[in-house]
Amino acid sequence: MRIIHTADYEDMSRKAASVIAAQVVLKPDCVLGLATGSTPIGAYQELVRRHESGELDFSQVSTYNLDEYRGLTHDDPQSYHYFMERELFSHINIDPARTHVPDGANEDAEAACAEYDELVAGAGYPDLQLLGIGNNGHIGFNEPADAFSKGTHCIDLTESTIEANSRLFESPEDVPRQAYTMGIQTIMRARRVVVVASGEKKAQAVRDMCQGPISPACPASILQLHPDVIVIADKDALSLCN
Numbered sequence: 001m002r003i004i005h006t007a008d009y010e011d012m013s014r015k016a017a018s019v020i021a022a023q024v025v026l027k028p029d030c031v032l033g034l035a036t037g038s039t040p041i042g043a044y045q046e047l048v049r050r051h052e053s054g055e056l057d058f059s060q061v062s063t064y065n066l067d068e069y070r071g072l073t074h075d076d077p078q079s080y081h082y083f084m085e086r087e088l089f090s091h092i093n094i095d096p097a098r099t100h101v102p103d104g105a106n107e108d109a110e111a112a113c114a115e116y117d118e119l120v121a122g123a124g125y126p127d128l129q130l131l132g133i134g135n136n137g138h139i140g141f142n143e144p145a146d147a148f149s150k151g152t153h154c155i156d157l158t159e160s161t162i163e164a165n166s167r168l169f170e171s172p173e174d175v176p177r178q179a180y181t182m183g184i185q186t187i188m189r190a191r192r193v194v195v196v197a198s199g200e201k202k203a204q205a206v207r208d209m210c211q212g213p214i215s216p217a218c219p220a221s222i223l224q225l226h227p228d229v230i231v232i233a234d235k236d237a238l239s240l241c242n
């Protein structure tokens with residue numbers, strides 16, 4: 001694991017955008033695994049800025065998002081599909097047919113997850129997977145568990161995740177209780193993983209990810225076994241790391 005220390009959120013966002021931009025320049029038809037949450041927003045804004053200044057061409061890039069709330073349609077403003085449109089896709093020259101998010105509207109969890117697994121496998125897995133990290137060490141929506149998950153699956157969100165994510169909904173009751181998420185095995189197949197983390201709230205999870213035992217109690221800790229992980233985090237998020 002390489003850890004890049006950044007001064008603050010803006011610095012973290014610029015550095016993360018630089019790593020993603022380098023991937024797009026080196027391989028214009030690359031496959032990007034993308035994440036939602038507040039943390040990557042700054043990096044997406046920076047990518048948009050670089051696209052607008054003519055530095056970045058996304059026309060050949062394909063994207064696969066990590067996860068989606070079960071039961072939300074693509075045009076629901078709370079869905080991750082909508083989030084990606086709003087924060088990134090509508091501002092860059094990506095081909096909409098090359099962007100993929102699990103289909104939350106498909107209530108048949110088995111079918112929705114199997115279909116997504118096939119799509120990601122068919123694309124050859126991401127060249128670069130961007131990840132945020134939950135306060136409890138989750139990646140995608142892979143919550144702390146007794147075992148590491150494999151492919152895309154339906155997950156029951158933990159109370160702590162529902163509470164953390166409720167800030168984006170009108171009330172905690174409005175947060176969907178389930179989600180479809182790429183599994184840990186799928187995430188580990190990406191050739192490069194970039195984790196972004198900012199703020200004190202993430203400090204324990206970042207420490208467990210980088211320095212804790214490798215355990216499904218902290219799903220992100222499995223990344224210690226991946227050969228190419230870059231953690232880009234600000235000083236608050238790294239405050240508990242030695």
Ligand code: GLP
Pocket residue numbers: 035036037038039040066067131132133134135138139140141161165
């Ligand atoms: C959600 C997403 C994760 C994300 C996490 C942290 O649960 N499924 O992919 O990493 O939130 O979000 P934030 O960056 O807003 O703290």
